């Protein structure tokens with residue numbers, strides 16, 4: 523049974539905020555079975571959907587021609603019930619309040635599912651580092667942090683990377699904070715290893731998504747070995763998801779970027795993925811990379827991967843929000859896809875989620891691992907980076923990787939059990955219902971203890 527309340531605009535998200543509206547309704551619709559059993563939690567939902575604080579500011583910076591340019595800077599401090607606000611900074615031309623509120627809202631539940639002491643937040647700017655010189659990126663980051671530094675702190679709010687914010691940008695922002703405050707503290711995660719970063723942080727989101735998939739497959743008495751996998755995106759998350767699938771014996775048949783997809787019928791090699799990593803570090807495009815490769819690498823301009831391959835076992839959206847439509851979900855189902863787990867945030871449209879969830883009662887469902895659970899490995903290792911910073915020590919790669927794997931297993935178990943308790947599908951419980959209810963309950967109960975609702 524699907525619980526779909528009518529999409530009435532709610533107080534926290536005026537219709538001008540479509541992405542935030544969508545994220546709110548996705549969560550609200552899956553909370554319906556909880557509200558039926560314990561209606562008092564409706565009060566908590568009313569409170570939780572309004573950010574504790576929104577900071578919006580001007581970011582003036584100088585381009586290489588000596589002219590002033592200006593961008594919007596934002597930080598959404600959404601919820602601090604479980605710990606300091608935590609979440610990435612997105613630097614992309616599409617960034618606006620609707621997108622950051624949706625990301626910040628998702629982050630609350632994701633961070634709760636890691637089991638660590640992390641609140642939820644998100645920030646960024648409509649500045650894009652693509653096609654910008656190193657000097658321009660540095661001057662932008664310094665100006666951005668000049669204002670942001672007034673609102674963050676190791677016990678207040680700890681931003682990190684996201685789309686467009688790599689170790690380069692994190693470095694420039696960290697340097698500016700240190701200059702302004704004369705303080706060497708863990709105010710950002712995703713730092714380079716030499717100055718407070720954590721081993722496995724770059725790999726964590728992609729690896730964690732695949733660890734989550736491993737757990738889903740275990741329930742089907744299956745493994746990743748021999749599985750035909752589609753990956754979208756070609757940034758940090760996609761790269762390490764693809765590498766982990768290949769390491770575990772699966773084959774990866776697609777990668778994509780904002781301009782198109784590359785398909786390889788035989789599957790990419792790890793070296794291919796490392797080449798794409800080098801290409802993307804310079805903000806290059808797959809269309810150019812494919813020209814340096816053989817006939818097996820077929821480029822599809824303007825297309826996403828989901829309909830380009832006839833036989834698929836696993837789909838991993840790892841690019842951006844709303845990257846799987848209802849029609850594409852149906853095509854994946856037809857191609858035999860059994861597991862879809864999001865490395866991206868809100869990778870699937872509501873129509874796509876409805877397709878996945880409608881298969882739960884069938885013998886061969888397309889089982890859905892939502893981003894707020896499946897991609898929580900990134901922020902989880904950010905939490906481990908914060909712990910290492912506080913203790914002024916660095917753990918080994920094997921240690922961090924083992925902790926990441928444990929966190930993903932526990933996150934899956936939590937989604938599975940809570941999904942079984944509240945959802946409809948018993949053999950294959952709804953993991954999105956499980957994720958939303960498990961995350962919401964943890965945060966709502968802490969908020970009640972703090973007197974935020976009663």
Ligand code: GLU
Pocket residue numbers: 608609610611680681682683684685711867897898900901902904
């Ligand atoms: N941007 C990542 C996310 O969406 C990581 C956030 C973090 O490490 O704080 O979860």
